[in-house]
Amino acid sequence: MAKDKIITGIDIGSTKISTTIASVSENKISVIGVSGNVESKGIKKGNVVDIDAAVEAILSSLERAERMAGVSVSSVFITVNGSHIETLNSHGVVAVSPTQSSEITQEDVARVVEAAQAVSIPSTREIIHVIPRDFIVDSQDGIKDPVGMSGVRLEVETNIIHGSSTAIRNLVKCVTQAGVDVEEMVYTGIASAEAVLTDTEKELGTLLVDIGGGTTSIVAFLEGSPVYSCVLPIGGKLISQDLAIGLRARLEDAEKIKIKLSNDAALKMIDPSKKSDEFDVSEFGLEVDSISKNLLYKIIDARLEEIFRLIALEISKVNLTGKLPAGVVVTGGGALTSGVERMAKYTLKVPTRIGVPKGVTGLIDEIQSPGSSAVVGTILYGSNLIRSGSLLSFENNKGNMKKSISKIIEKFKSFLP
């Protein structure tokens, strides 16, 4: 029987560092260790700003998950985030290598995807993902996997996600200094999409929005694949700051009030439509014991509206307005903000839902929250890579995958349906 493989994902966020360890077999991903949300240090708006502090936080998160799982980890999948992330769509074309059967091989596919990467990306940038969106064989488009088809000319449309080499190098440095190798990096938006979007949503056209503490990462999907990504340097922390200013409270208290409001709303202890009700804040030691909910929602809604307006602007800049009929899926810790669904619907005028991570079993209680989408996504991403490309990792003896197949195939095959 194939041996299970241990996969570790670390989401290096601006607010929290969370690690998840899973045991992956050919048909099941079982979470065996989680760190919970360890407070992030040395990371601001997705970027490393203090290596020593970040290393300590990463190590502490990793060790917690290792202790729970009872394993020692040597390599990890990590998220990469920050407004340095950019995207472009690129086309590649090659002649199919002549063979007896004139069938397209995996090597041809690797060559065409490599050809699509031959775009002018400055040396200060590093490619994070090359995602084939569509293959074209002798002018016939809409092909998801051309291997085995007959043809002489192979083309591909890809979406390339790239980031600042310096930012990426510093991130990798922190992880290696924490004593583990980086197996692969996954852009936070792609990781969260893996965990929360359905195939139908990706196919119809949908916008994934991950609202974190310091950033909001977005990815637009069309016909099953990402077409546009960007990271806005704004997030849930700004909502807490607004509340702190508006209520003349300390930032920590404002954060707690925000979370209490959303928790109470989730438990239906308050009705957001009855905005005149008073909200009890007596436990926070403010000058007052209660605050009008009307005021709280005014402050929160204003910031949420700004976040969604900026998202709308990004989407219109790339002509995607009205082209994403499955609407918006909001995830990340910020998706728990009271009223987020209502404000997304009101501002973007599309169907909206809150995305909670799916696709794993085992110790899921701690990760069944929008804030864990990215970390669960890294596990799903890693599992897809192993299942599609290097089945060798499962010690399977079917022998249908050769070690010699270039890494590029492993990477992009994880995106195929």
Ligand SMILES: Nc1ncnc2c1ncn2[C@@H]1O[C@H](COP(=O)(O)OP(=O)(O)OP(=O)(O)O)[C@@H](O)[C@H]1O
């Ligand atoms: N119950 C809640 N109600 C409202 N906001 C919440 C709740 N829980 C968490 N948040 C907010 O979510 C934000 C953190 O989200 P998340 O954990 O996804 O961030 P992160 O991944 O560390 O940051 P980033 O992705 O920006 O680097 C914080 O601003 C926090 O206040």
Ligand SMILES: [Mg+2]
């Ligand atoms: Mg995040």
